[in-house]
């Protein structure tokens with residue numbers, strides 16, 4: 316077994332154990348393998364071991380990997396990093412889910428760019444949750460990224476802005492709101508991260524609950540158990556699967 320395959324099986328066991336502790340079905344939690352700064356070969360190895368969802372932070376890198384990995388029919392690339400309006404056009408044809416939408420302006424730009432893609436684009440988005448929503452695969456799944464940590468956290472919208480962004484998505488024929496995502500401030504230990512996860516779940520409940528927002532994307536290598544206890548349905552795990560990342564070169 317390759318190192319990546321072994322690491323994946325360790326992470327899957329961690330997820331299963333945390334699910335059991337939380338009294339949840341392990342299958343209600345989806346693993347997104349965060350492959351940013353890792354070569355496409357690493358994604359191939361994980362794919363061979365059954366992994367299908369991958370998270371990327373940078374648009375150029377995501378688009379390049381989507382091309383290099385075109386032969387993997389069930390590959391799903393999630394954008395989990397900051398998206399600038401001027402990069403929307405580049406990314407919309409290659410991505411299966413955007414987890415980092417944090418402004419109404421970005422929603423408008425996404426809708427505009429998606430509306431002019433050829434109709435066959437749907438086949439490039441294997442919907443992450445085909446049984447639950449979006450069965451027609453004509454709407455790009457979106458999560459709204461929320462900054463529930465205040466000052467210390469840089470990315471995401473304020474909790475008070477989330478509803479307006481969700482309404483904008485719901486009013487966009489090429490987009491589909493699946494839920495909320497958060498990235499706690501760096502350098503928190505797992506116990507410190509937990510209140511952030513709880514806050515995201517409470518916000519989801521205030522905004523209409525699982526009927527409107529079935530997915531909560533939260534939890535990474537160090538704190539995925541805490542996130543699952545708090546209700547995560549998507550965990551984004553990089554280091555535990557692919558090892559330490561190389562430093563990012565200046566673009």
Ligand SMILES: *Cc1c(COP(=O)(O)O)cnc(C)c1O
Nearest residue numbers: 349395498535536551552553554
């Ligand atoms: C890098 C990254 C991750 C993965 O972090 P690890 O600690 O390596 O598991 C998850 N989410 C986001 C948004 C990231 O940027």
